[in-house]
Amino acid sequence: MKCIKIHPADNVAVALSDLAEGEAVSIQDNYTVTASERIARGHKLALSDIKKGDAIVKYGNPIAFATMDIKKGDWVHTHNAHTGLREEDSFHYDHKVFPLPETAKRSFQGYRRKDGRVGIRNELWILPVVGCVNSIAQALVNENQALVKGSIDGLYTFPHPFGCSQLGDDLTQTGKLLTALVNHPNAGGVLVLGLGCENLTLPLFKELLGPYDPARVKFLICQEAENEMEEGAGLLSELAAYAGGFLREEIDASELVVGMKCGGSDGLSGITANPAVGRFSDRLIALGGSTILTEVPEMFGAESILFERCESQAVFEKAVRMIEDFKHYFTAHGQVVYENPSPGNKEGGITTLEDKSCGCVQKGGSAQIVDVLNYAEPVTKKGLNLLSGPGNDLVSSTVLTAAGAHLILFTTGRGTPFGAPAPTVKISTNTPLFEKKRAWIDFNAGTVAAGESLDDAGERLLDFVLEIASGKRTKAEERGFREISIFKDGVTL
16 A cells, blocks of 8 residues: 555545655555655645645644645645644534543553652652753763662763743743652652752752652752762762662553653654554553643644543643643744644645644544643643643653653654653654664554554554563663753743
C-alpha cells in the first residue's frame, strides 16, 4: 500500500512512500488515483476535485480550506491550502464514551518509596535553584560518580538559567517546576543547590516545596559554605546511603504514569506513531494506569476530539479554560494562534495547525479525560490527564516530568536526540528514520505503514514500556542526555 485514506469522510490521502508524477495508486475500496505531480512520503494527495474555498478533510475533520481549485491527483499542501483557525471560538459539551480494550494484568519492577509512591529509577539528582550554581552542580556530579553503585541508577544535575532576576508569576512558576522535580519519585535522593542571594530564596523554595523527608532532600547554600565541593560531596554521600536502601520489586502496572509528546512531526505522525501511542494509552488506562497529554497549542483545531471525551461538565469547562488561556497567551503577545507548524513539520507533509493538531491528539487514544492540570501540577487521578504546557519539546517534556510522568513517549518523524529528566522513549513514525538514527530511536512505529495493525503496535509498545519501567535504559539515557527547560513569560531584571 503506497497511499492511505485515514477516514471514510476524507477527500485527501497520505502517501506512505514517494509517488512519481503519473503514478497510479490504489486507495481503499479499489479506488485509483493518478498523481499529477511528484508527491513525497507523508504529503497529501487529492482524492477528488476540491473547489476554492472548500474544506480539505483528513482524520474526518477539516484541516484546511483550498485557496485555489485543486484537481483529483494534485499535491495538497501550503501552496494551495490555508488554515481555518480563528483566535476566538465557542465550544459545547457533547459527551461520548468509547470502550477500552480488555488487557491482561501486567506489572513491572520498580522502587516503592517510603510514602507509598513508585519510581522506575533510583537516581540522585542535584537541582540548582539558580543558574549561577550550574557549574558547581555539574562539578559535583563529575566528582562523585563513585556513588553510582548497587541500586543507585545514576547521579545527574539539570542546569537552567533562572531562579534570579525574575518577578511575579515567572518566579513562582520556576519555583513550582523545580519543587515538583524535587518530589519526583524517580529521584531516590535530591540535593537542592542555591547560591544565597537569588530571588528564589531558600525560605520561598521550602514554602513551595511543602513537607519533605530530610533524609531524602538536602540543601546547600554555596555562599554560606566554606568549601561547597566538600560539603556537597558529604551531603551526596548521605543521600546515597539513604537511596541505596531501595531495591526493585514487582509493581502493578496501574501505578505507572506515562507522558506523551511529539516533536519533529511528519505526515506519518498521525497515522503510525501517534495512534500507536493512543492504543498504548488506552491499554495502560484499562490496566488502571495514567497518561498525560500536553502541548496545548497543538490541540488548537482538534479541541472537539478531546472535549467530547471529558468525563464531566466540570472537566470540560477546565479543558475549555486551558485552551482559551493559551490562545490569550498568544494574542496578548501579538501572535496569531495558528503560527505553527514548524518548517520541519511542513517539509514532512503537515500543512496547517489543524492538520498537526488532529494528528497530535491521536496520542490520547479514546479514553475519558479525567482531569486538566495547571503547569507543574501533579497527576492525582487515574486515567487520561490534560496538562497545560506549550508545544516546545524541552519545555513540554520537562513539565510532563514535573507532573509525575515516570517516563515519556516521544514520537518523531524527523528525529531528535535530547532526553528529559524522566526516561524519554523516542518512537519513529517511519522505518527509514529508525534505521538511520538507531542511536536516537528506541521504538519503530513505521511498521504500521507496512501493514502492522495499530492494536498490535500498541500492545508491542506496552511490552516495551514495561521493560523501560523495569530498568531497560533508553537511547538518551545510554548517552547521558538529560535536560530541562522552564516556561518563561515575564520580565528579566
